[in-house]
Amino acid sequence: MPEGHTIHRLAGDLNIAFSGEEPEVTSPQGRFGEGAATVDQTEFVAARAWGKQLFIEFADEKSIHVHLGLIGKFSVNPLLGDLLPEPVGQVRLRLATSDAVADLRGPMVCATATPDEVAAVIAKLGPDPLRAEADPDVAWAKIHRANRSIAELLMDQSVVAGIGNVYRSEVLHRHQVNPLFAGKRIKRKTWDAIWDDLVRMMPVGVATGRIITNEKQLVAVEAKVAALGLGSGDSARVNAPRPKPYAYKQTGKACSRCGSIIKTKVVAGRNLFWCANCQRRT
Ligand SMILES: [Zn+2]
Structure with missing residues (x-):
């Protein structure tokens, strides 16, 4: 999707x-x-x-x-x-x-x-990181009370709007968060960091049409976007290399951070990809 x-x-x-x-x-x-x-x-x-x-x-x-x-x-x-x-x-x-x-x-x-x-x-929709007026507190109000896992919550469009399977797996890996922890175990500062990261990454997705989450690639594409003076929501286009995700569809491969094997499991109807070794944060 x-x-x-x-x-x-x-x-x-x-x-x-x-x-x-x-x-x-x-x-x-x-x-x-x-x-x-x-x-x-x-x-x-x-x-x-x-x-x-x-x-x-x-x-x-x-x-x-x-x-x-x-x-x-x-x-x-x-x-x-x-x-x-x-x-x-x-x-x-x-x-x-x-x-x-x-x-x-x-x-x-x-x-x-x-x-x-x-x-x-x-x-009925949660805040959308691509919309300037979006308020992450609205999502937090649901997340910090939830028994459902953070991996499920990120896919729930009434919690956060626009996140799908790729951004969910990648943003949780980037922040070393255990995807299976209940929302109520997640710390406020972790949620703030996840939100800020989505606000940073998703406009690059709009500009390139690709989900760039690899930090090195992200920095390179951001420089191109900045050089063109584009902001969130702009429709101008920037070319990007083939994305190199950290976790998404990397099952069986070595985690780029710690070398453990990336696992997969169905969560909220879709395959979740994560590293059980280095994604332990709440
Ligand atoms: Zn790892």
């Missing part, structure tokens, strides 16, 4: 392609035909990401709520030539102008939403 940085990046791409335009909105597959008709040739105001949720706002307080889920794909492409390409596969939603076309396939959610409905979805 895409993590929050992918959705923020997608929102940026949609804004570049459609802001201020009145795109043709259709459902080539037909399943979202009625919904698409309600915003067809209506001014595109802005796409916004909140964790893994995407809201496309049109004029007249109309919105489309999209959640890609496990297999959804939303591609945004410049239109080359005069003709719109034939839809490929099951395109639930298509936005098109004379310059750009965006096709959504296989989403878990694609629905029209009133402002109240948008607010209700957002109200």
Whole structure:
């Protein structure tokens, strides 16, 4: 499943392609035909990401709520030539102008939403490290009372929005936190360090489209981002090398910190990767 940085990046791409335009909105597959008709040739105001949720706002307080889920794909492409390409596969939603076309396939959610409905979805989400106004205290209020493990809590979108399996495994390894410890055992200063680290790493994910968590790679990419003067939420793009994660999908390999073997276990429905030797902190 895409993590929050992918959705923020997608929102940026949609804004570049459609802001201020009145795109043709259709459902080539037909399943979202009625919904698409309600915003067809209506001014595109802005796409916004909140964790893994995407809201496309049109004029007249109309919105489309999209959640890609496990297999959804939303591609945004410049239109080359005069003709719109034939839809490929099951395109639930298509936005098109004379310059750009965006096709959504296989989403878990694609629905029209009133402002109240948008607010209700957002109200259920925890703070998103990619949003400037996000308040880590809101997440802490849930974490420090929880019997569930910190690995589970980080994947719970009502605790923190936008974190998926890769960022969870990596951030816990970076801070040497035992993923299986209950939230209530985690120290406040540990949570603050995890949050600050997510706030640091995730904008690099937006800028590069890659989850860079290896410190050496992170420093190198941050320097490129800084040189271009980009900040969180910017849609400008920076190239990055192939990520070298510390724990994610490193099962059976030696931990880069201590040399022990990286383990894996299913937590919150997904494989957790960690080093049982050096991840002992609370
Ligand atoms: Zn280790």
